[in-house]
Amino acid sequence: MIYNIAIDGPAGAGKSTIARRVAKELSFIYVDTGAMYRAMALYLLRREVNKDDTEQIGNICQDAEISIEYQNGEQIVLLNDENVNSYLRTEEVGNMASVSSAVPRVREKLLSLQRKLARDMSVVMDGRDIGTTILPDADVKIYLTASSLTRAKRRYLELQEKGTVCNLDEIQKDIEERDQRDMNREISPLRQAEDAVLVDSSDLTIQQVVDRILQIFRSKT
Numbered sequence: 001m002i003y004n005i006a007i008d009g010p011a012g013a014g015k016s017t018i019a020r021r022v023a024k025e026l027s028f029i030y031v032d033t034g035a036m037y038r039a040m041a042l043y044l045l046r047r048e049v050n051k052d053d054t055e056q057i058g059n060i061c062q063d064a065e066i067s068i069e070y071q072n073g074e075q076i077v078l079l080n081d082e083n084v085n086s087y088l089r090t091e092e093v094g095n096m097a098s099v100s101s102a103v104p105r106v107r108e109k110l111l112s113l114q115r116k117l118a119r120d121m122s123v124v125m126d127g128r129d130i131g132t133t134i135l136p137d138a139d140v141k142i143y144l145t146a147s148s149l150t151r152a153k154r155r156y157l158e159l160q161e162k163g164t165v166c167n168l169d170e171i172q173k174d175i176e177e178r179d180q181r182d183m184n185r186e187i188s189p190l191r192q193a194e195d196a197v198l199v200d201s202s203d204l205t206i207q208q209v210v211d212r213i214l215q216i217f218r219s220k221t
């Protein structure tokens with residue numbers, strides 16, 4: 001049997017940590033769709049596109065081939081055959097991804113890759129539109145959220161651990177701007193699917209969220 005679990009939610013809600021753990025518990029593949037949008041954004045930054053020029057973004061994205069490989073259970077994103085994983089987690093790439101992911105031709109390029117992965121194997125896939133657009137028939141749909149302050153604090157600690165100088169207010173502002181862009185774009189906006197279960201992680205530990213999702217999955221299958 002092939003099972004699909006969709007986890008959507010805003011930036012910093014803990015989706016990737018939680019999705020990765022749920023996938024490990026169930027021996028499913030974890031698919032991080034944000035990393036695909038980030039790889040596309042990296043390509044656009046390298047080509048020095050104008051952020052405000054949607055048509056240019058739509059044209060230039062046609063030259064980027066994104067594919068996925070798995071090494072020791074880790075997702076590797078290949079951009080025109082180059083492993084770009086180590087370039088994806090910067091604020092610059094994240095902000096560009098949030099702009100370029102609103103461009104229909106960028107989304108079209110990644111949609112078939114994401115659907116194909118879920119057709120071929122059991123996956124826990126996280127993103128913004130997995131339950132609403134990519135996998136409308138997923139066995140379990142979770143909408144994972146947390147307050148913007150909680151999310152900003154988590155990001156702040158993460159950056160501090162890496163030794164990056166940062167400011168909590170700025171991070172929170174950035175997160176709120178990204179939420180606005182993701183929720184208000186015309187194509188595939190971030191929203192809770194009607195049949196998704198809402199999980200607010202503000203006052204829960206990672207393990208509590210993981211257990212809740214596993215419980216939902218087991219009750220449905």
Ligand code: C5P
Nearest residue numbers: 011033034035037097098101127128129
């Ligand atoms: O989840 P992550 O922060 O890596 O995603 C980066 C950006 O990619 C998000 O801000 C969002 O705009 C976009 N994205 C998307 N649809 C997805 C996953 C990510 O639009 N399924």
